[in-house]
Amino acid sequence: MNFVELIGNSGLFLAFLGSAIAVGLAGCGSAVGVGIVGQAASGVVTEDPGKFGRTLLLQALPGTQGIYGLLIGFLIWSKIGVFGGLLPVTTEQGFMLLLAGVPVGLVGLISGIYQGKAAAAGCGIIAKRPEELAKGMVYAAMVETYAVLALLASFLMLNGIVL
Amino acid sequence: MAIVKMKKVTMIALQSEKSTIIQNLQKFGSLQIVNLEERIAEQGFEELQPDNDNETVGRLEAKLSQVKYSLDFLGKFNKVKKSMFAPRIQVNESQRKEYIDNEEKLRIIYENCRSIDSKYTEIKSAETKLQNTISQLNPWISLQINLEDIGSTQNTNTSIGFILTKYVGEFKEAIQDENLEAYLEIVSEEKENTYMMIVYHHACEERMLQLLKQSGWTKVSFSEFTGTARGNIERLAAEREELDKKKDELTKEAEGMVPEIGFLEILFDLLTIERDKSSAVNDLGKTDKTFMLKGWLPERSSDELVKLMEGITDKYTLQFEDPNDEDDIPVLLDNPAVVQPLEMITEQYSLPNPRSIDPNPVMTPFFVVFFGMMITDAAYGIIMAIATAFVLKKFKPGGGMKKMMGLMFLGGISAFIWGGVFGGWFGDLIKFRAWWFNPLEEPLKMLIFCLILGVIQLYTGFILQAYKSIKAGKVMDAIYDQVLWLMLLTGLMFLALPPLAAAGKYMAIVGAAGTVLMSARSEKNIVKRLLSGVLSLYNVTGFLGDVLSYSRLFALGLATGVIAQVFNAMGAMMGGSLIGKLFMVVFLIIGHTFNLALGVLGAYVHSSRLQYVEFFGKFFEGEGKPFDPLRIKTKYIQNE
Numbered sequence: 001m002n003f004v005e006l007i008g009n010s011g012l013f014l015a016f017l018g019s020a021i022a023v024g025l026a027g028c029g030s031a032v033g034v035g036i037v038g039q040a041a042s043g044v045v046t047e048d049p050g051k052f053g054r055t056l057l058l059q060a061l062p063g064t065q066g067i068y069g070l071l072i073g074f075l076i077w078s079k080i081g082v083f084g085g086l087l088p089v090t091t092e093q094g095f096m097l098l099l100a101g102v103p104v105g106l107v108g109l110i111s112g113i114y115q116g117k118a119a120a121a122g123c124g125i126i127a128k129r130p131e132e133l134a135k136g137m138v139y140a141a142m143v144e145t146y147a148v149l150a151l152l153a154s155f156l157m158l159n160g161i162v163l
Numbered sequence: 164m165a166i167v168k169m170k171k172v173t174m175i176a177l178q179s180e181k182s183t184i185i186q187n188l189q190k191f192g193s194l195q196i197v198n199l200e201e202r203i204a205e206q207g208f209e210e211l212q213p214d215n216d217n218e219t220v221g222r223l224e225a226k227l228s229q230v231k232y233s234l235d236f237l238g239k240f241n242k243v244k245k246s247m248f249a250p251r252i253q254v255n256e257s258q259r260k261e262y263i264d265n266e267e268k269l270r271i272i273y274e275n276c277r278s279i280d281s282k283y284t285e286i287k288s289a290e291t292k293l294q295n296t297i298s299q300l301n302p303w304i305s306l307q308i309n310l311e312d313i314g315s316t317q318n319t320n321t322s323i324g325f326i327l328t329k330y331v332g333e334f335k336e337a338i339q340d341e342n343l344e345a346y347l348e349i350v351s352e353e354k355e356n357t358y359m360m361i362v363y364h365h366a367c368e369e370r371m372l373q374l375l376k377q378s379g380w381t382k383v384s385f386s387e388f389t390g391t392a393r394g395n396i397e398r399l400a401a402e403r404e405e406l407d408k409k410k411d412e413l414t415k416e417a418e419g420m421v422p423e424i425g426f427l428e429i430l431f432d433l434l435t436i437e438r439d440k441s442s443a444v445n446d447l448g449k450t451d452k453t454f455m456l457k458g459w460l461p462e463r464s465s466d467e468l469v470k471l472m473e474g475i476t477d478k479y480t481l482q483f484e485d486p487n488d489e490d491d492i493p494v495l496l497d498n499p500a501v502v503q504p505l506e507m508i509t510e511q512y513s514l515p516n517p518r519s520i521d522p523n524p525v526m527t528p529f530f531v532v533f534f535g536m537m538i539t540d541a542a543y544g545i546i547m548a549i550a551t552a553f554v555l556k557k558f559k560p561g562g563g564m565k566k567m568m569g570l571m572f573l574g575g576i577s578a579f580i581w582g583g584v585f586g587g588w589f590g591d592l593i594k595f596r597a598w599w600f601n602p603l604e605e606p607l608k609m610l611i612f613c614l615i616l617g618v619i620q621l622y623t624g625f626i627l628q629a630y631k632s633i634k635a636g637k638v639m640d641a642i643y644d645q646v647l648w649l650m651l652l653t654g655l656m657f658l659a660l661p662p663l664a665a666a667g668k669y670m671a672i673v674g675a676a677g678t679v680l681m682s683a684r685s686e687k688n689i690v691k692r693l694l695s696g697v698l699s700l701y702n703v704t705g706f707l708g709d710v711l712s713y714s715r716l717f718a719l720g721l722a723t724g725v726i727a728q729v730f731n732a733m734g735a736m737m738g739g740s741l742i743g744k745l746f747m748v749v750f751l752i753i754g755h756t757f758n759l760a761l762g763v764l765g766a767y768v769h770s771s772r773l774q775y776v777e778f779f780g781k782f783f784e785g786e787g788k789p790f791d792p793l794r795i796k797t798k799y800i801q802n803e
Binding site for chain 2: 132141152
């Protein structure tokens with residue numbers, strides 16, 4: 001049995017692939033993003049340990065992409081019945097589930113990294129003008145907009161699939 | 164609206180009563196003194212000179228910096244962390260005097276801190292030096308001979324040093340092959356370097372030096388040491404321990420002074436108050452017998468100021484003026500208690516322009532509704548509201564903390580309502596029916612609902628801009644820029660609704676035609692004017708983008724809800740046996756706390772963004788300067 005036949009036979013396989021893309025890629029984006037902010041934040045905290053709380057706030061921002069990814073992954077799993085009795089999934093349905101996972105995964109990956117960079121730059125604001133923290137947070141949140149839109153796209157696509 | 168109307172004040176009074184007047188003004192706390200120095204020349208009155216009290220200011224600043232230094236220094240040793248909501252210290256009048264006159268105590272504390280600090284620094288650098296020497300000696304720890312024996316004797320030369328490890332073999336061979344009268348002992352080896360002692364006869368010195376040079380020899384010398392390397396290392400290590408002990412002693416000494424922090428904190432506030440009074444004098448103008456003060460005052464406080472002055476003296480003049488167009492009016496906001504927390508959000512962006520409008524009252528319902536929708540969990544909302552109400556009631560925080568708590572309280576109530584409306588109680592842990600509908604089942608309906616809320620806020624923004632134009636007397640601007648534009652947008656939206664489509668068509672056409680004709684009305688050239696008019700139609704896409712941005716209301720609310728469900732599902736997997744149930748409860752508490760924290764952070768950031776980018780962009784004028792009156796500013800003590 002070759003690869004094409006394998007996926008040809010299993011919509012479930014494709015559905016799992018879709019959820020893996022959503023959870024995996026978005027999670028990678030958040031991991032990198034949160035890591036970048038953590039590095040910058042450590043620099044700020046060496047100078048002034050009292051700023052830990054504020055930097056932590058910024059570090060949490062790029063963490064949401066991973067959660068959005070998990071959310072879509074979870075919805076895909078509950079749709080195909082991973083938590084109790086797998087449902088039969090046709091190849092066509094499987095492909096649709098796969099595609100539903102792509103927006104949040106892909107956008108989550110890229111936006112997580114770039115939101116991390118924006119938030120890391122925001123750590124500079126905390127170092128020099130801590131009272132302007134909110135502005136740094138808004139800059140980072142501008143990036144997240146697209147992750148939110150992708151989450152919405154994935155959700156609406158998923159919602160349209162009838163098993 | 165809610166920007167407080169300001170009056171310009173000019174006061175002239177007697178020099179002899181200056182300090183009493185300033186002290187009372189500081190207690191009064193509603194007058195912002197403007198620096199007169201640059202304006203004095205404009206007055207054209209030669210006898211009027213800038214006043215100053217730099218001597219006192221300098222003396223107080225010096226003391227303040229001592230207090231601050233000691234506070235910072237002792238703060239490092241203070242293990243008791245102050246609670247965020249700790250009540251402020253009460254200080255009465257006689258204590259005030261006692262504290263501020265106790266110069267000796269401050270001097271002793273400050274000097275002690277200084278001496279501990281400098282001793283500490285000394286020890287640190289001595290320690291670094293010791294550590295360096297030890298690490299230089301370390302490779303030679305197994306060298307048997309005494310370090311002072313290294314050097315020349317009558318016939319031989321002994322030296323120690325290291326060569327690159329990769330040349331060691333070659334070097335040894337060369338000595339052996341050429342039969343040189345030399346002895347070589349490898350003392351220790353590292354990845355890079357090999358440390359060795361060599362002894363050779365003077366006769367072969369030239370050849371040896373040549374060979375050594377080829378192998379990258381670096382000679383090491385410990386001329387200042389006697390005894391073996393091991394002995395020296397042990398001695399130095401003992402010295403280091405001695406230093407450690409001294410450091411501990413200093414730390415103890417500093418920790419012994421920690422109780423003085425209370426004194427220092429009170430002194431810091433008292434000195435700040437005195438300093439502010441003295442530096443206010445620098446803003447005044449003076450003649451031989453009188454002084455002049457100019458400043459800003461909220462209109463409603465002007466009677467109080469007159470009363471205050473009458474209570475002090477009858478030798479004064481006070482003059483109130485309305486601000487003119489060039490004045491840089493300071494901005495003070497005055498809003499009802501519900502709106503006050505929201506001032507924080509606007510201030511983070513910028514204070515409104517004093518000649519513009521205060522967005523806070525209009526923004527409040529939007530912000531609170533959006534905040535709640537982004538959480539959409541009734542149980543979370545109840546927790547937030549109860550927790551913040553408790554903090555507000557129990558600790559009575561002030562300033563930014565009070566506003567933050569107020570904001571969370573409003574947000575909590577909103578989250579409770581929206582949670583009930585859309586049926587979220589800890590996600591799906593408690594299964595109450597949604598009062599309206601479940602967004603997970605009817606996502607499209609939810610999405611449209613969110614976008615409608617967005618349209619309402621954007622329209623409000625346009626209307627506020629029109630209101631501003633009308634207030635400024637430019638009614639036609641409001642019609643050309645906002646009314647036509649709103650007609651176009653409304654018409655376009657009606658096109659999507661069949662019963663209204665016909666009306667929508669005409670509205671859109673009128674709106675579009677009007678916009679094309681009028682949007683660039685300041686342009687003289689008719690072709691250019693129409694061209695930029697057509698281009699301005701492109702802004703419809705900008706509006707579309709703004710509206711779609713409100714879809715985050717749905718997405719973030721959805722995220723909170725579904726993550727809560729994920730935790731619930733994972734928790735349910737554990738809940739078999741009794742121990743499993745116990746784990747489940749702990750897991751659910753941790754999970755929901757995490758989700759709540761994340762939800763609040765997201766809701767705060769994204770609701771702010773919707774105001775800043777989508778709403779403020781339509782009408783807001785910022786860059787107001789805050790009203791900063793002469794008042795009693797304290798950090799630690801209770802302000803009566």
